[in-house]
Amino acid sequence: MNSQYQRHAALPAKANMEAHTVRITRRSLRTLTSLLFGVLLLAVLMVLVIAHQQNSDSIQQDANLMRQAWQQQQQEMIVDARDYANWGEGWKNLHLTVNKIWAWDEENFGPGLYSEYHYDGVFVVDGAGKTRYAVIDGKLSSVSLESWLGAQSILLLGEARKLHDAVARNVMIDNNPAIIVAAPITPGKVRDLPTLPGPPSVMLFVNIFTPEKLQALGNSLNVLEPRIASSVDEAQYEPRLVEPVVQGDPLVIRWKPKDPGFGVIWMMMPLLLFTALAVTLVTRRVIRHALHNAVISDRRFEMLAVSQSELADSEERFRDLAEAASDWIWEIDDQGRLRYLSSRFTAVTGHQVKSWMGRSLDQLISHPSHSLVSWLMHQEEEVQRVPLRCQFMSASGERRIGQLMAKTIRRNGLRAGFRGTVSDITHEVDAEARIQFLSRHDMLTGLANRVQLQEYLTTYLESVSEEDPLFVISFDLDEFKPINDTWGHSVGDAVLNEISQRLKNLLAPNELAARLGGDAFILLLRETTRAGVEYRCRALQRTVHQPIISGSHQINLTASMGIVSAPQDAAQPEALLRLADIALSQARSAGRNQWMWYSSDMANHLQSKRDMAQAIEAALKNKAFSLHYQPRYQLQSGKLAGAEALIRWQLEDGQWITPDRFIPLAEEKGLITAISDWVLMRACLDAYHWGEQRYVSVNISPVEFRANDLVQRVAHALRISGLPATRLELEITENVTFENPDRALEIMQGLRALGVRLTVDDFGTGYAALGYLKTFPFNGLKIDRSWMKEFPESQQAQSVVAGIVGLARAFALTITAEGIETEAQLKALKALSCEEGQGYFLGRPMPLAAFNARLREELLIN
Structure with a gap:
């Protein structure tokens, strides 16, 4: 009787508990539903904001590309104008007199500027403002610059003469934008040329951007349908590129925006709508099942346990990632003392973590010019995210190169220290140094290559004189090709390496040996007399004549040499190398195994052969x-x-x-x-x-x-x-x-x-x-x-x-x-x-x- 009463008494309590659970569930689900739909609404707004930002960024990127391309066109035309205007031949044939045979018939200043450089107009205007030479659309013309371009040409001519250099300006020609470059004609580096009284003649290049050229420019930049603004009202709208012109309103180029943000909207909106529908259906289903689920609390506890397990897994995953990464992690307090080092630190440096705790970061990591701790204290947070190259010593005493990244630690708005990573980039730095070495040295022999040879010649020819000449020897092994053909390239490479080492041993510290490829070498000697050079040549012959042993092969070689001196024969690197090669060719033709000095007769003989x-x-x-x-x-x-x-x-x-x-x-x-x-x-x-x-x-x-x-x-x-x-x-x-x-x-x-x-x-x-x-x-x-x-x-x-x-x-x-x-x-x-x-x-x-x-x-x- 009592137990039955107890069971009946328990029923209202159970019913009350169920009603309380339903109320809590309903209240919680209403709150959750509101939050979910709020998040969806926020996601929609974020998509719209991102789309708008992408459209703006795309317009700005296209504008930057168009501006850079326009400026690059101007710069390329300035370079071309300088090359032609500062040419001694141009001074003689375009300023002192207008030689149309030289300019047009021999194509030194003719149709090639239209066919190759796409210049629609090429003019030469003398000091009196008279057009002396004109090429329009690749054809010789008698049209004057002023009648073709208008009064704005006078401004360009005056500005070019005033600046004594090439100038580039924008103009409008027949409602088409154009770039005009004007440059005064000068003798360049050629000396002792005759002059004329009065202002110099001016050379002008004109590049008209027709709709077809604008479209081609847009295609190259992935800019859609570039065009000239058709009216003042249209010129006010974006996207646009505004460039000043010599006279009149600024040049405005418009194009069709890509609007990538619309693609984001079309991609994301259906997904968000589908998500909203799914959330609605899921919410209704959850509510229905939650009211009838007697074990909701148990499930929540189970979910909590799973979440705790996942959190533990996440922490363990982070630790494993930190230990497996090639970087080691560090952390210092606001005094620069180390308070954390990942275990990867020991694997990379060989040091024990505990031996460095509490010590200054500067004791572990150094920089050639400043203290790292002081640098961190005085830099902005954005600067700290820039990689900084530093050095540290491994436990074995080896100096290593590292790349440091840092971030400020803040607690309650105050700086509490710094943490970051260090990557060991020693191998990358060594590889970079190796690449730098190979860029200036021959890969096979280690001798200087053409780049270093050119640098040496350019440097020394600036100070060369009759009292302190530079001798260039073009040096070739006789009958080297049969060595490769008979015994293989490995033997040939061994021969080249041995010869290269012998050449280096015969040179003074301020002299240079370079390999141009194959068995062709260049030697630069600092001697004062021809007798001294010939003494060195005999030494070269003796060292080449010494047998070379490669495996079971004994190889005997001879060499031919062509000698030229600077500044007596030439003072330009290209000319010296060319003349030395001519002398070498004569030495070969004369029977090889000898040297010959360059003479003008050799060039005449070579010209006769040509x-x-x-x-x-x-x-x-x-x-x-x-x-x-x-x-x-x-x-x-x-x-x-x-x-x-x-x-x-x-x-x-x-x-x-x-x-x-x-x-x-x-x-x-x-x-x-x-x-x-x-x-x-x-x-x-x-x-x-x-x-x-x-x-x-x-x-x-x-x-x-x-x-x-x-x-x-x-x-x-x-x-x-x-x-x-x-x-x-x-x-x-x-x-x-x-x-x-x-x-x-x-x-x-x-x-x-x-x-x-x-x-x-x-x-x-x-x-x-x-x-x-x-x-x-x-x-x-x-x-x-x-x-x-x-x-x-x-x-x-x-x-x-x-x-x-x-x-x-x-x-x-x-x-x-x-x-x-x-x-x-x-x-x-x-x-x-x-x-x-x-x-x-x-x-x-x-x-x-x-x-x-x-x-x-x-x-x-x-």
């Missing part, structure tokens, strides 16, 4: 070459076997240029391939009509074996001409076989595969061993004319010729004698069973028409 090379190119282009054919006969039967094609070059004045004058130069300048292609094609086309049994012989330069396309070029000539490959003979000197034997063999096998005949030319004058006759696929050999001079009168000549004939017969090669000039020679060769021959006695080289006539005569005789 003129000859240009003439060769012109002859190829104008088809000035021709072929003569020297008959070749079968000596035993007397029949005409074919002919050797010999190139001839006759100038317009009737002078003949012999092949020995231009063929070596063509080989040197890389023109021999074009000449050879022409000879091959012409000879094959001519020989096609000679009959099935007769062949044509063409000489091939050894240089052509250095490329891999000789077989393809010969095949092309045969295919176009229709000449059977068996009727083409290629004459090759025996020296080809030892310059690069493997490549030569591969190319010859390709030619033989075509069916072409290969003959050794000038046999007995080269240096190859007889074994190459067995190795290489030759069809025949020619006895050089030098052995025929004393044949058959000389017993020695008879023995040599007979030996060559016997050698050819032993290798089953067709033997041809060249240089047959007497009947006695012909009879003696027949007696030796020589198969073919050619020479003046049998027939001189002749044009194609004469050779065809001889062919017809032989047909009649037969």
Whole structure:
């Protein structure tokens, strides 16, 4: 009875407790709902504010880009104007007199300024204000500057003359904005030029920004639809760029804003609306379930426990992150004493944390110029966030470079100390120093590179004099390339390093050795006499001649040198290096392993070679070459076997240029391939009509074996001409076989595969061993004319010729004698069973028409 009463008595208490829980739940949920919707409303407002700020930032960024681009256009035009205005040639041809041939015809100051620099107007105005020269839209014009530009041109001319320098101003031309740069014409650095009384002439460049140019400028800057403001009212609106002009209202350029903030609104608003709807649905569901959830309190306690666990995990995560990071964390009080160091401090420095607690930060970390603690105390908080480079000592005594970041600790508005991090950037600093070193030194040898060489020359040439000259030596190793080709680049690099070290050992502290690449070096010597320089050159030769041991290889080298002196020969870095290179080239041409001083005759000789090379190119282009054919006969039967094609070059004045004058130069300048292609094609086309049994012989330069396309070029000539490959003979000197034997063999096998005949030319004058006759696929050999001079009168000549004939017969090669000039020679060769021959006695080289006539005569005789 009592227990039942107790149960019934408990029911109202339970019901009251449930009602109390419902009221608390409802009150809490109403508050929570209000907060949630308040947060959503605040989020909407923040999105709108962010969108507006992004639009403003975008407009400001575009304005900055347009302003910088406009100013950059002005600066580039000023640089161009200075280059042309401060040019001695411009002073002579545009100020002293207006030389339109120099300016326009030779394109020194003509259409290139329009096509390359896009300058719509180029003017030269003399001291009296008269337009002496004008180029408009890339065309020579007689329009005056004042009639084209108006009165504002007078202001520009006066301002340029007043400032004695280039000035850039904005103007409006036909409602289009334009930049005009005016610069007074000066002799520049050229001295002793004549002058004219009165003000200097002024050079003007005009760049008109048409709508197309403005659009192109906008595209390059990602600025949309830039244009000129169409009215005063439109000019007041943003976005815009306002620039002053010489006369009239300021220049206003407007463009279409990007409005990136609208994209943020379109992206975020649907998300916020969806969130609001979700919050509403979730809130209703929570209210419904909360009223009927009997274990709400237990769940809250569980959630609290989970939150505490997550908080503990978060703290542990922070500790793990601090210990795993490469930086170590520090904290000091307002007196600069350390009160916290992360355990990472020990891993980085080797010091124990406890040994540094309470000590000054300045004892641990130092700066070259000031105390870190004092610096922190007196700097603003924004400055403290800027990384500061500092130094500290590791426990092993090694000096390390660190980067310090700091932030002020404040409690109740008062400074309570500082905390921050230190990153060990020692390796980064070392790498930066290494990069700086490599920027001025050769990576392989450690010698100075072109940058340091230029700096040295620029510095020393400012004070050089006849009493204290500077000598520049262009230094090259002779025959270095075969070392790389034969033993590999590792051996070549070792040789370069050894030579570089020897060069450095021979230089004084105020002298310099630089490597320009490959085996090319430059030496800068501070001697007072030529005898002193030559003494140093002999020392250089001796040190280069010393053998170099690389692995199992002993390498012996020689060197060629070209010497030039400053200021006697030149006083500019580029000129000195160029002249030294000319002298080096002469030393090489004279036989290598020597030095030569630069002289003006060398430059003349070089110019002559350049003129000859240009003439060769012109002859190829104008088809000035021709072929003569020297008959070749079968000596035993007397029949005409074919002919050797010999190139001839006759100038317009009737002078003949012999092949020995231009063929070596063509080989040197890389023109021999074009000449050879022409000879091959012409000879094959001519020989096609000679009959099935007769062949044509063409000489091939050894240089052509250095490329891999000789077989393809010969095949092309045969295919176009229709000449059977068996009727083409290629004459090759025996020296080809030892310059690069493997490549030569591969190319010859390709030619033989075509069916072409290969003959050794000038046999007995080269240096190859007889074994190459067995190795290489030759069809025949020619006895050089030098052995025929004393044949058959000389017993020695008879023995040599007979030996060559016997050698050819032993290798089953067709033997041809060249240089047959007497009947006695012909009879003696027949007696030796020589198969073919050619020479003046049998027939001189002749044009194609004469050779065809001889062919017809032989047909009649037969």
